[in-house]
Amino acid sequence: MLIELGKVGRRYRMGQGEFWALKDVTLGIPEGQLVTILGPSGSGKSTLLNIMGGIDRADAGTVRVAGVDLSHASERDLTQFRRDTVGFVFQFFNLIPNLTVRENVEVTADIAKKPLSIDEVLEAVALSPMAGRFPSELSGGEQQRVSLARAVVKNPALLLADEPTGSLDFVTSRDILRLLVQINETYHTTIVLVTHNAAIADMTDRLIRLRSGEIEEDCLVGRRIKAEEVTW
């Protein structure tokens, strides 16, 4: 298993009281799987993704990803883990505004152990002609493609995407989904995709449904459709 979670909990303090965003979440994800985590707003799906990616810590349970025990890892180890193992795609892209498209990808390639060719990655996401542009000169879809390229260039074992189509229109969203599937198939990258759009689950291998911080449903998708066929 690439990802092993055992009775994971995450608590937030809210004024005087506290709120458990995740409760007793136990699951395992094998290498190469394309997984959808589905749930309504506030169900804990982003929290779960962040814990898997080592950018947040669980308050209870065990988290092991790619052999690294994240629940007991030091800050230094967590940084190393993120650097070597994980690629992130955010809903709002989180690009560095004063770096060009190419440089935004380079920023990850710079610190990766065995990065892919930046040109090839840009070619793959159809951004070569825009390599010299700044994020503010790109559309939302183009910015998300840069974000994808930035995540992929380090050739990560795990790619975590938090609402990658959340702020995009339908056509652009399908384009991004197609790219995610392509990455999964080409590089055998394990991808965990968080969304509240149930239609997306049909193009993935597995669906995990969360409600109020707990796993409500965890099942394999019977027949995986092509990204181009996804519709909502």
Add this chain to the structure above:
Amino acid sequence: MNTLLKRLPRTIRSNQWLVYGCVALVVMSCMLYVSINALLVDISESKTRFERESRIESATFLPREPFADLSTFEQDHGFAIERRREVDAAAGQGLALRVFEHTARVNIPAITSGRDLQADDEMLLGQTVATALKARLGTTMTLLGRSFTVVGFASVPDYMYPIRTTDDAGIMLDPKAFGIAVITPSAMDALAPEALATWHIRTVDGSTSTAKQELTRTVGLTFWQDLTANPRYTLATAKLEGAASVSTTMPLVILLLTCLLLAAAQGRIVRMQRAQLGTLKALGYSTWELVVHELALPAIIALAGSVLGILMSILTMRPLLDLMVSYFSIPLYVTTVPWPSIIFGLVAPVALLVPAVALVATRLLSQTPVKLMQTTVANNHVNLLERSVHLRGGSFRKRFATRTAIRGLTRLALLMLGAMLAGYLLLFGGAMRDSMDSLIRSAFRDTTYNYTYVLTAPRVENPWGGESLTIAPFTTADGRLTFQAMGLPATSTLLVPRNTKGEAIPIDRVIITRALADKLGLEVGESLAVTQTATAQDLTLTVDAVAEMYATAAVILPQSRLNSIIGAPAGSFNALFSTARLDVPSQDVVMTMSMAESKAAFDSVIEPVWIVLGLIAVFAVFIALMALSVVTTLTVEEERHSISVLKVLGYHADELNAMVLGSGIIAVVAGFAISVPLLLSSWRSLFAKTTSTMTFSLPIRLSPLSILVCFVIMLATYLVSLRAARSKVQSVGMAVSLKAARE
């Protein structure tokens, strides 16, 4: 090149004004600090070398009897003694020169330009007068009817601060009206054979007590003045020390406050990038890598500012040095590279800015990437104060402005710091003007006489008119301060000592001037232990009243009492005050002084002060503009989200300007208000120290008018920076900033 580093030039370009403003602040602070310190090192070292190489005297004296065998006396005690004659000569265009004969063993003239004397028709002209008159070598001057060619410019060590007299006008240097000249002894024989001759002694270690005892025993003394009681030396020393205190403290304070201001501003810039830093952290960058990256900009600002500042200080150092040297008449022996100041100037901004920003960045980056990314440009955190303040009354705009102020308390503190710094500098000019003004008024208010004549000997008869008085020099028991004792008749009308209420104090008691009271820390009823300078007789006086006179440290006694103290005949006098010129024969007068000349001299001293004040005011306005611009830029950046939302809702840029930036006025007023007591207290302690050995005291004053003028300048500066910020508010796009808030 590290990819992250590529952000740097773009960050600089997109925040040009902020970055250049920060650099300019460091440049100015560094330049001020380095050039002033270098200047003082050079002047101070030049003075020390001048004293050594020109063999400055340890004391001046007049022997009662001639020396039987001077060279044996010198050898027996290790002294160097030399007689020097001097005569005052008019040199045309209102210039009077004190002409000395060239000495060879004590107080040797130092040639600052040209060459030494080789013939009897040659003269050396004092450096200060030469500079003031832009005199050239080779010109001819007529002194007492004889022609002399100026072959060199020179400084004489016991006239380091070349003033004509050492009493009321003593603090005034007017190089266009008075200077010194040196001719050969044989030329002096021909020019003025009966010229006044004084004796000058140089001891091995500079101490004079043994010398005084031996001279008293061997030839007797009619006059004795230690070098440390010679205002022409002590004023130079005190002014240099005073300049050193002001000049090292002020630029250091400015440099440190600038660094503090910038560190705070840079810290906020780092905080504004928290979402980006969170993303980079999520991508695998370590806290250390990101902290180092965030330090690049402050390091560049600090380094560029300090290097440019140091380069500019090298350019300004020489003109400043020339100005100082001509003012003090000290030959410039050294122009050292001020390494300690340069290193401090170079290191201080980096050493203060970089760790401060590192601290902010490290603290910020200790948070998880998620937390960093969650709190985006629109900061959703509501602090305790915001929660506890319940605003109900007033318009929405006012309440919004108040909320923005409460929300950005540290920002307001930053603005207050900038206003305080600028206010301090502006008020510096105001206080200097008011204090000098007060000094001048106190110097001339109580004196209605226009001329002072000091006679060669006490007289009982007064065939010339005017008001007679007796004067005698006194020294404090510890020898630290020499001042004048004035014996006035009870009917004195030309000099009327007055108390704080402006009422005349009757001259039937011991009155000390405020300048003396300040220096010695004396109050009414306390005792004043003094030594009569010429006779070394000790006595103790009880202070009965203090006269509000700042220009002269003096004790005023009934004339009969002073006569009895100094052993002068009853009813005698040795000086005259007069409103009109008196016809006193020149052989009976040691010195004549005109108040008109004193006033002219004062004006000439004040003139460069105005230039300095003007420069300081420009500097202050610049600092205020920079500080205010930095803070307003930060405010607009931090409030982008609110500005954008309000724009979407239909608010105009002007309204937004007032709502977002309007609360800054509170900080500006508060900062300015704090700078008033800060300036007064720091100046009082500073000047009490630096004028302790001078014959005057500087009353530190700051008039309401000056405060008002400075405040108006400050307010105008703030309004200008607000005007500039208006364009920044206008440039905040609606869609762009809303998108930025999400990112």
